[in-house]
Amino acid sequence: MPRKKSTETKIYVLDTNILLHEPLAFLSFKENDVVVPMTVLEELDYIKDSKKDVARDARVSIRSMEDLLHNATPEDMLAGVSMEGLGAGENKPTGSLSIFADLNMVESQQVFTSNENDNRIINVALHLQKTYAPQQVVLVTKDLNMRLKAKGAGLAHVEDYRTDQLITDIKYLSKGFHKFEGNFWEKVKSVESRSEGRDTIHTLPRNIMEDPYINEFLLDDSKHFAGIIEGITSDTLEVLDLGYERLMSRHAWGITPKNIGQAMALHSLLDPHIDLCILTGPAGSGKTLLALAAALEMVVEKNMYDKIIVTRSTPEIAESIGFLPGTEEEKMAPWLAAITDSLEVLHKHDENAKSSMNYIMEKANIQFKSVNFMRGRSIQNSIVILDESQNLTAAQLKTIITRCGEGTKLICSGNLAQIDSNYLSAVTSGLTYLVERFKNFSGSSTINLDGVVRSRLAEFAEQEL
Template sequence: MLNSENKTFVLDTNVVLYDYRCIYSFEEHNVVIPITLLEEIDKFKRGNEIINFNAREFSRELDALIGDKFLHEGVKLESGGVIIVKTNIKKDDYLREIFWEDKPDHRILTVAYNLSKEYGTDKVCLVSKDINLRMKSKSIGVFAEDYETGKIKNIDELYSGKNMIEGIHHDVIDRIYKETHVPLEETGIGITPVPNENFILRNTSQSILATYIKEENALRIVEKRRAYGITPRNAEQIFALNACMDPRISLVTLSGKAGTGKTLMALAASLEKRKEYKQIFLARPIIPLSNRDIGYLPGDVHDKLDPYMQPLFDNLSVIQNQFAEDSPDYSRINDMISNKKLLITALAYIRGRSLPRVFFIVDEAQNLTPHEVKTIITRAGEGTKIVFTGDPYQIDTPYLDSRSNGLTCLIDKMKGQEIYAHITMEKGERSLLAEIASNLL
């Protein structure tokens, strides 16, 4: 039975599909699983996507938890709360008039409504990642909230990886130019950086780019350099290229709006450093349009994937077109693709593989869940470098947002690690028109 002294949280199916361990996130409070939720996740058990994995794992987790007990009677959790399955989906006259259509969302909402009538509206809350269902719930007097576990508190305060310091003495800037490394305490920047944090140090007449090296407790100059024909156009791109080419750093995240050069910098760095890796992987998640699987598209697997992979080929063409068609650098890219030294593919075709000595670029990482990002990183073998790129504000996946997507969570969690670097890229370099449109429209 439910503990009437504590709050009762009613779970929507999408919460389980987002985090199969969600039942442990409510401390001493009651967790209610509507019978409809169990019916719905049964439809998601087959498949290789993260929601299919979560559906299977939730069923196993629940089965191991209850043992030989009955779920409709309630099972005590170690946190002190109770987990219970509720089957009361009977609507009263009020609900029948409003939600006459019989569908899973309405059945789950009915469970929450009936519990709020029994225990009080201040004791019951529907937890859903579906905004519309939360609005429906609040329309009938039932509290509702998003599933917040794993979300960062404020994306506006997310680590940017770069800092501008004004008023640096010209002797310090001259010394960094001359010696390339200067101990932190002798720079006078006045803050304690995190490992691999980048700085624009300025005074009225000079400026210099530098990065913090923790093992030396020093600022090191970051010089502008070309990578496979690509020259960075601003400080952010210089920082990004430097991080992608730094052998000390195994994990890089580059975030920013379209046109800032995230993928281009990562790809240029991978080609410049190609001799240090067995392969270069460039991948992105497939987000089908209108929620239709790519199997509906005509042609073989390559024909189906081409429209989704085209932006990656476009970046490769930008690099290739820096050279004459008869030059070795131009033909080398074609040779690498033919020999599968450079592989451009959907992320689903790489998931599950072990990746030793690979330069792995994951594009559109904001459309991954935190669990998917973790799965990718844990596949990294010795000598592998992984670069995640994406725009946290451009989410194409249902139930993810700017605060809960895998890229944002990765930036928040990895900040401070010595093998990790991040740059938020803000200045668009695609064209003046693209930059104006991005800022104004």
């Protein structure tokens, strides 16, 4: 247990899911002390050898704590080992890390008597709260039910882990465009325009909007103006005039946009200067169809890339892919049915749709790959479509993005309302990280597709259910 009893610092008790979400989370509490119950180490030990997608995170966390505690005596581990000198940046830890042997707690110290892991961790926090009063003891967990149980059992302070959250609420997530009320040109006090070939570029005052970023689309309600920010200085914005009607008339592989969101997405997808295109939005908004149509256009028609690699991750892949028959691509087929469905839509009017699909898959060199086998690769001159990316952590997405070599374009799509992972929420998803971290990168573009165009049934379900 921590040595200090200063009321100026806090004692943070970490749940297992915090260390699975961010393996080095124990270094994020600055001058405060961190307690890891023995039950948490037991759970990490069980998970590290499992086939779960968080097994690697468990191993990293165990290894990191061992690096800090390997020279400590049993007494030091209980009392706390200083974390000074670890971490990076302004928030380097100065508190201590200790292991609490909650397996030895006597029944008189316990509120919960059932031997469930969550109950044992809550008992630790309650025991420390009683022992170290008035010093604040905080249980940190991502488990909502555990937070309710802890509060109900008398724990005064229970928190989610927010150190890693770039936004506090998903409503603040960048949409990739800014819409002005009324007519755009009525908002502009001064403008300088110039022509570069067929393009018109406007130099506008930066203060026409708050927090502009590169490759952000600008629209107005009157449907007269559409542009994209191509340069930012301390006082001005360089805006490429796209033209509302011209933007809506773009097409790829026989597909034309049904709304302005799809038009902006198609513009970014077909732009060879954009290396990372992020598409977010509800089910049925056209993310996968647009990505595939643009990819086929650039690979088959324009010959800009050599092949299309389609990959996605679901929590079950790591466990069940091995039991399906066939090659890796045949094993992946059930998970990538969304892609084959979209291919069918793109070729449904052909005389022999099945033959057309087979021909195009061969012509475009479409390959289905599992995210599990992406590590260590270097992908050159390809289009990579990463579907259902809302289920990936920031670390997993980094693994995939760093595979992209020269001349490769990555398209990430996902719906933050459909997260299947037990360890992620909309604000901690890797897709959210990607949107916020890359919004000021000139080689990336984000578009939030907010209209459901799949069918009126799907649109009604999205709105009412």
